[in-house]
Amino acid sequence: MSSNGSRRREITVADVAKAAQVSKAQAARALGNYGAVSEEVRGRVLAAAEELSYRPNELARSMNTGKSNTIGVVVGDIENPHFGLATRGITDTAKKSGYNVILINTDEELAAEVEAVQVLLDKRVDGLIVAPASSVETKHLQHVHESGRPLVLLDRKAEGLDVETIAVSMIDISYESTRYLLEAGHRQVAFVSTLKTDSAYRAGMVLDSTQISERLEGMQRAFSEIGLTLSEDHVRLNAGDADSIRNITRGLLLMPEPVTAIVASDGLIALSVVEAIQELGLAIPDDVSFLMYDDFSWTRLTSPPLTVIAQPVYEMGVAAASALIRQIEGRKPVANGPEFSARLIRRGSVAMPRTARV
Amino acid sequence: MSSNGSRRREITVADVAKAAQVSKAQAARALGNYGAVSEEVRGRVLAAAEELSYRPNELARSMNTGKSNTIGVVVGDIENPHFGLATRGITDTAKKSGYNVILINTDEELAAEVEAVQVLLDKRVDGLIVAPASSVETKHLQHVHESGRPLVLLDRKAEGLDVETIAVSMIDISYESTRYLLEAGHRQVAFVSTLKTDSAYRAGMVLDSTQISERLEGMQRAFSEIGLTLSEDHVRLNAGDADSIRNITRGLLLMPEPVTAIVASDGLIALSVVEAIQELGLAIPDDVSFLMYDDFSWTRLTSPPLTVIAQPVYEMGVAAASALIRQIEGRKPVANGPEFSARLIRRGSVAMPRTARV
DNA sequence: ACCCCTTGTGAGTCCGGTCTCAATCCTAAT
DNA sequence: ATTAGGATTGAGACCGGACTCACAAGGGGT
Numbered sequence: 001m002s003s004n005g006s007r008r009r010e011i012t013v014a015d016v017a018k019a020a021q022v023s024k025a026q027a028a029r030a031l032g033n034y035g036a037v038s039e040e041v042r043g044r045v046l047a048a049a050e051e052l053s054y055r056p057n058e059l060a061r062s063m064n065t066g067k068s069n070t071i072g073v074v075v076g077d078i079e080n081p082h083f084g085l086a087t088r089g090i091t092d093t094a095k096k097s098g099y100n101v102i103l104i105n106t107d108e109e110l111a112a113e114v115e116a117v118q119v120l121l122d123k124r125v126d127g128l129i130v131a132p133a134s135s136v137e138t139k140h141l142q143h144v145h146e147s148g149r150p151l152v153l154l155d156r157k158a159e160g161l162d163v164e165t166i167a168v169s170m171i172d173i174s175y176e177s178t179r180y181l182l183e184a185g186h187r188q189v190a191f192v193s194t195l196k197t198d199s200a201y202r203a204g205m206v207l208d209s210t211q212i213s214e215r216l217e218g219m220q221r222a223f224s225e226i227g228l229t230l231s232e233d234h235v236r237l238n239a240g241d242a243d244s245i246r247n248i249t250r251g252l253l254l255m256p257e258p259v260t261a262i263v264a265s266d267g268l269i270a271l272s273v274v275e276a277i278q279e280l281g282l283a284i285p286d287d288v289s290f291l292m293y294d295d296f297s298w299t300r301l302t303s304p305p306l307t308v309i310a311q312p313v314y315e316m317g318v319a320a321a322s323a324l325i326r327q328i329e330g331r332k333p334v335a336n337g338p339e340f341s342a343r344l345i346r347r348g349s350v351a352m353p354r355t356a357r358v
Numbered sequence: 359m360s361s362n363g364s365r366r367r368e369i370t371v372a373d374v375a376k377a378a379q380v381s382k383a384q385a386a387r388a389l390g391n392y393g394a395v396s397e398e399v400r401g402r403v404l405a406a407a408e409e410l411s412y413r414p415n416e417l418a419r420s421m422n423t424g425k426s427n428t429i430g431v432v433v434g435d436i437e438n439p440h441f442g443l444a445t446r447g448i449t450d451t452a453k454k455s456g457y458n459v460i461l462i463n464t465d466e467e468l469a470a471e472v473e474a475v476q477v478l479l480d481k482r483v484d485g486l487i488v489a490p491a492s493s494v495e496t497k498h499l500q501h502v503h504e505s506g507r508p509l510v511l512l513d514r515k516a517e518g519l520d521v522e523t524i525a526v527s528m529i530d531i532s533y534e535s536t537r538y539l540l541e542a543g544h545r546q547v548a549f550v551s552t553l554k555t556d557s558a559y560r561a562g563m564v565l566d567s568t569q570i571s572e573r574l575e576g577m578q579r580a581f582s583e584i585g586l587t588l589s590e591d592h593v594r595l596n597a598g599d600a601d602s603i604r605n606i607t608r609g610l611l612l613m614p615e616p617v618t619a620i621v622a623s624d625g626l627i628a629l630s631v632v633e634a635i636q637e638l639g640l641a642i643p644d645d646v647s648f649l650m651y652d653d654f655s656w657t658r659l660t661s662p663p664l665t666v667i668a669q670p671v672y673e674m675g676v677a678a679a680s681a682l683i684r685q686i687e688g689r690k691p692v693a694n695g696p697e698f699s700a701r702l703i704r705r706g707s708v709a710m711p712r713t714a715r716v
Numbered sequence: 717a718c719c720c721c722t723t724g725t726g727a728g729t730c731c732g733g734t735c736t737c738a739a740t741c742c743t744a745a746t
Numbered sequence: 747a748t749t750a751g752g753a754t755t756g757a758g759a760c761c762g763g764a765c766t767c768a769c770a771a772g773g774g775g776t
Contacts, residue, residue, distance in 0.1 A: 012762055023726045028763065035765085036723050058480040059421050060762035064731045068417065070460075070481075079446045081439060088437040091463050100477060102428075103461045105449050119458060122416045123428075271655040278659070297629040298656035301636070370732055381756040386734065393735085394753055418732035422761045 011054045019048035031056065062124065070100045071324055072120030074130040075154075076108040080268055082294050082313055083131065086154060089317020090129060097325050099126070108133045108196070114140045121149065127324045131155045134208040150327035154320045157210040164333070166320040166340065168311050170211055173342040174218025177263070177291060177309055180344060182222055185352045186261040186289060190234040190252045191219065192245065192273060193265035201235040212237075212265065215293075219263075234259055242272045249276035253288065260353035261289035267296050274302070285351035295345060304348025311342045369412045377406035389414065420482065428458045429682060430478030432488040433512075434466040438626055440652050440671055441489065444512060447675020448487060455683050457484070466491045466554070472498045479507065485682045489513045492566040508685035512678045515568040522691070524678040524698065526669050528569055531700040532576025535621070535649060535667055538702060540580055543710045544619040544647060548592040548610045549577065550603065550631060551623035559593040570595075570623065573651075577621075592617055600630045607634035611646065618711035619647035625654050632660070643709035653703060662706025669700045 017027035022041055029035040030045035031054070037045075048054075062068040073090055075083040091101045102125060104116040113133045117140050120128055127150035132141060138158040144151050145163055153165040181189055195212050197205075203220075207213045216235065223230045236252065239245045249272070252259045262277075264270035270292040277288055284290045284304065292299070295310035319338055326333065375385035380399055387393040388403035389412070395403075406412075420426040431448055433441040449459045460483060462474040471491045475498050478486055485508035490499060496516040502509050503521055511523040539547055553570050555563075561578075565571045574593065581588045594610065597603045607630070610617045620635075622628035628650040635646055642648045642662065650657070653668035677696055684691065 010762090014762080024763090025726060025728090025765085026724080028765085029725090032764070036725085038724060041724080055476075055480055057421075057482065057762050059417055059426070059482050060731090061764075063415075063417050063421060063733090063762085064764050066731085077446075078436065078449070079439075079442050081437075081442065084437050084439065084442045087461075088435075088463065091436070091461065095463070100460055100462065100481070102458055103445075103449065104458065105446065105453075118413075122413055123458070124415060124417050271659065274659050275655075296656075297633075298654075298659070301629065301632050301656070302659050303661045368732090372732080382733090383735085383756060383758090384754080386732095387755090390734075394755085396754060399754085415732055418761090419734080421732085421763095422734050424761085 010057065011052045012057070013054075016045060016049045016052060016054050019052060020044040066124075068124050068126055069098060070102055070123070070125045071321070071328075072102045072104065072117075072123070072125040072128045074104050074106060074113060074116045074120070074128065076106055076131055076133060078103065078105055080266065081296055082266060082311075085313040086131075086317035086320075089314040089319075090321040093318045093321035094325070097321075099321075099325060106133055108194070110134050110137055117141070117144060121147075125149075127151065127328045129154055129320050129324055132158050135159050135210045135213075136206065136208050150324055152320050152324040152327070154316065155211060159210075164323050164327070166316050166323065167211070168316070168340045168342045170214035170342070171218040171221070173309055173344065174215040175222050176218075177344045178219045178222035179225075180346070181261050181263075181289065181291065181350065182226060184261075184289065184350055185355075187228065187353075188234065188257060188259040189219070189230065189261045189263065190236065190259040191216065191230075191263045191265065192236045192239050192248055192252075192269055194239050194269060195237045195265070196240075197237045201232055201237050203229075203232050207237075215265070239265075239269055239272075242275075245269055245272035246276040246279075249273050250280065253277070253280055253282065259288070260355065261291065261350070264290070264292040267292065267294040270294075270299075270306070274306075284349050287354065289351055289353065290349040293342075300347070306349040307347045308345050309342050310345050312340050316340055368415065369410045370415070371412075374403060374407045374410060374412050377410060378402040424482075426482050426484055427456060428460055428481070428483045429679070429686075430460045430462065430474075430481070430483040430486045432462050432464060432471060432474045432478070432486065434464055434489055434491060436461065436463055438624065439654055440624060440669075443671040444489075444675035444678075447672040447677075448679040451676045451679035452683070455679075457679075457683060464491055466552070468492050468495055475499070475502060479505070483507075485509065485686045487512055487678050487682055490516050493517050493568045493571075494564065494566050508682055510678045510682040510685070512674065513569060517568075522681050522685070524674050524681065525569070526674070526698045526700045528572035528700070529576040529579070531667055531702065532573040533580050534576075535702045536577045536580035537583075538704070539619050539621075539647065539649065539708065540584060542619075542647065542708055543713075545586065545711075546592065546615060546617040547577070547588065547619045547621065548594065548617040549574065549588075549621045549623065550594045550597050550606055550610075550627055552597050552627060553595045553623070554598075555595045559590055559595050561587075561590050565595075573623070597623075597627055600633075603627055603630035604634040604637075607631045608638065611635070611638055611640065617646070618713065619649065619708070622648070622650040625650065625652040628652075628657075628664070632664075642707050645712065647709055647711065648707040651700075658705070660707075664707040665705045666703050667700050668703050670698050674698055 013028045014024050017024045026041055027045050030037045030042045078084055094101050106112040110133045129152050131154040135156050135158050138161050141158055151163050153163055155167050157165050193212050195209050220230050236248045239248050264273050282288055291307050293309045295308040299306040299308050371386045372382050375382045384399055385403050388395045388400045452459050464470040468491050487510050489512040493514050493516050496519050499516055509521050511521055513525050515523050551570055553567050578588050594606045597606050622631050640646050649665050651667045653666040657664040657666050
C-alpha cells in the first residue's frame with residue numbers, strides 16, 4: 001500500500017537524479033532544458049520525473065533566477081465591474097505570456113495601497129499594475145519606479161511620476177458630453193463622484209484623481225464656452241455608500257433650484273443615483289436627464305436605456321498588461337502606444353429639461 | 359548623489375548584519391523576531407535595517423518555512439459579478455488573516471482549470487479555493503486533496519470528493535421558485551444556462567454542475583407535484599455568448615407553443631435574455647415572465663424590477679476563505695459551519711401568463 | 717599522431733532566508 | 747571562588763533549484 005509514498009516531502013531534482021542514476025546537475029539540466037544533456041540521459045531523467053510525478057518548486061526557481069513570472073495588480077475594488085473587466089483584460093493577457101497575477105484590493109484607501117505595493121514588492125513580483133488611489137500622494141509608487149521594478153499605471157495618472165500610464169483622456173469626452181447636455185438646454189448640471197476629499201468641492205482645488213480633474217475641466221470648458229460656469233455646489237464628491245449617494249441625489253433634486261441633469265462618475269454610483277431618482281417619483285429623462293461613465297450591459301435594459309460614456313476598459317487592461325510585460329522583458333516601448341478614448345453613446349436618458357420646454 | 363545607492367542588488371540580512379556588526383544569525387533572529395536576542399543587539403539590528411530600508415525576501419522566507427501566506431483562487435470568470443463579489447469576500451477575509459490571493463481565470467474551461475491548479479501548486483500556495491468547472495471531472499482536485507494541500511470548493515460540489523464545500527443548496531429554492539411560477543399559472547417554463555454539454559438536455563442525464571442538476575431537480579419536483587413534467591426541450595444548456603443566448607431566447611418564444619416564463623441561470627445570461635425579449639417587442643411580465651439567479655443591483659432598476667433568486671455570494675466568499683485558512687492553520691472545523699441558502703425576492707417580473715388570464 | 721574544440725558530466729556554490737548546534741557569557745547558587 | 751544553568755551568539759547546514767567550473771571524451775583538421 002503505497003506505490004508512491006509521496007506523503008509530506010515533495011519530490012525534488014535530487015530525487016529524480018537518484019532515480020535516473022545521474023548527478024543532480026544533469027537532472028536539473030534535463031528538466032530545466034538548459035545546458036548540454038545527452039539524449040540518453042535526458043530520456044532517463046524525464047522518465048524518472050514522470051514516474052515520480054516531479055514538479056519543480058517555482059519558489060526555488062524564482063529565487064535564483066530572480067524572476068517570479070508573477071505580476072501584481074492593485075485595484076480599488078474588483079467588485080466594481082469597471083475593474084472586474086480591466087482585471088479580466090490583464091489576466092487574459094498575462095496568462096498568454098506565461099505570467100500569473102496576484103490581485104490586491106485597496107478599497108480605494110491610500111494606506112491599503114501603500115501596503116499592497118509593499119507586499120507585492122516583498123513577494124518579488126516581476127512588475128506592478130496599479131490603479132492609484134491618489135494622483136498626488138505617490139511616494140510609494142515613486143519608490144517602486146526608482147527601485148527599477150516595472151510599473152504601469154491604470155486609469156489614473158500620477159503627478160510627477162514618469163511612468164507608463166494607460167488611461168483615457170477625459171477632457172475631450174467630458175467636454176463633448178457636457179456640450180451635449182448644454183445643447184439639450186440643461187444649465188443646472190450635477191456631477192457625482194466617489195472621490196474622497198477633505199472638504200467640499202471648490203473650483204480650482206487640487207484633486208486626488210486626474211480622471212476627475214479632467215472630467216471637471218472638460219465640463220467647465222463647455223460651460224465657459226457659452227459664458228456660464230459650472231456651479232461648485234453641483235459637484236458632489238465623497239459619494240461613498242449607497243446611502244450617501246441617495247442623500248446627495250435627493251439634495252441635488254430637492255434644492256430650491258434643482259439640477260436638471262446628473263452625471264454619475266461610475267457604474268456603482270449610477271445605480272444608486274438612478275434608484276434615488278426613481279424613489280423620488282421622478283422620471284428619466286422627463287424630470288431629470290442622466291448620464292453616466294462606463295457602459296455596462298444593464299444600462300441597455302432600463303427604461304429608458306441610459307446614455308453612457310463608454311470606456312474601452314477590457315482593452316485598457318490588455319494594454320496595461322502588455323506594456324508591463326514588455327517592460328519586464330526589456331523590450332522597447334512601441335513607438336505609438338494605442339491611444340484610448342471614450343465615446344458618448346446616446347441612448348435615452350438625456351432629453352430637454354422641463355424648464356426649457358414650451 | 360546617492361544617499362542610498364540601492365541600485366540593483368537588494369539588501370539582505372547579511373548586509374544588515376554587517377552594518378549592525380553582528381552575525382547573520384543574530385540579525386536574522388532580531389528581524390524575524392524569534393530566538394533569543396539581547397535588547398542591545400536587537401536595537402542595533404533594527405536600526406541598521408531601518409537605515410538600509412531592508413525588506414525581507416518573502417520568496418526565500420517561504421522556501422524554508424514552507425509557507426507562502428498565499429492562497430490560490432480559481433474561478434470561471436471574474437468578469438461575472440457573481441464571482442467578482444465572491445472574490446471580494448475571499449480577498450477581504452484573506453487579507454485580514456495576512457494572506458494574499460493569486461487569482462486565476464479559467465473561462466470555465468476544464469483544461470484551463472487543471473493547469474491553473476497545477477500552477478498554483480507549483481507556486482506552493484498554502485491552499486486553494488476552486489469553483490470547479492466540472493463536478494464530474496475532478497481528478498486534478500482529487501490530486502490536490504490527496505497531496506494534503508488544503509482545498510475548499512466554492513459554489514459547486516465535486517462528485518465523490520470529500521472536501522469542504524461552500525455552496526447554496528439549490529434544490530429547495532429552485533422548487534420554491536418553480537412552484538411560484540406554477541402557481542401563477544405557468545406551465546411552459548424554460549431554464550437557460552451556460553453549462554456546456556455534449557448534447558442537448560435529456561431528463562436524467564448527468565450534468566457537470568451539481569448546481570444545475572439541483573436546480574433542475576427542484577424544478578422537476580415542483581412540476582411532478584402537480585402531475586406535470588418539465589419539458590426537456592425547455593431546458594437549454596450551452597448558452598454561451600450573447601448571440602447564442604439571443605437565439606435560444608428567440609427559439610423559446612417563437613416556437614409553436616411558446617414558453618410563458620424563462621428562468622435565467624445567472625446574471626450574465628439574464629442580461630441577454632431580457633434584451634432578446636425586448637427586441638422581440640415582448641413585455642415582461644405581460645407577455646413573458648422572467649426569473650433569474652443572482653440579485654444584482656441593476657435588477658431593481660429595470661421596469662419592471664426583476665424577480666430574482668438572491669444568493670449570499672459575498673458571505674460565501676468569506677466563508678470559503680475562512681474555512682480554507684482554518685484548514686491551513688490546522689484548526690478543527692467548527693461544528694456547524696454556516697449554512698447558506700438562497701431566497702426568492704419577488705419583484706415585478708413574474709405575473710400570470712396570457713393563456714391563464716380571462 | 718597531436719592539438720583544438722565541442723559536448724557531456726559531476727562537484728560544488730549561490731540565492732536569501734530559517735534553524736540547529738555547539739561555544740561563550742553571565743549571574744545566582746553552593 | 748566555583749559552578750550549574752539559562753541567555754546570547756556565531757558557524758554553518760539546509761530549502762530546491764540554477765548555474766559556474768574543471769575535467770573527461772569524442773571528432774575534425776593537419
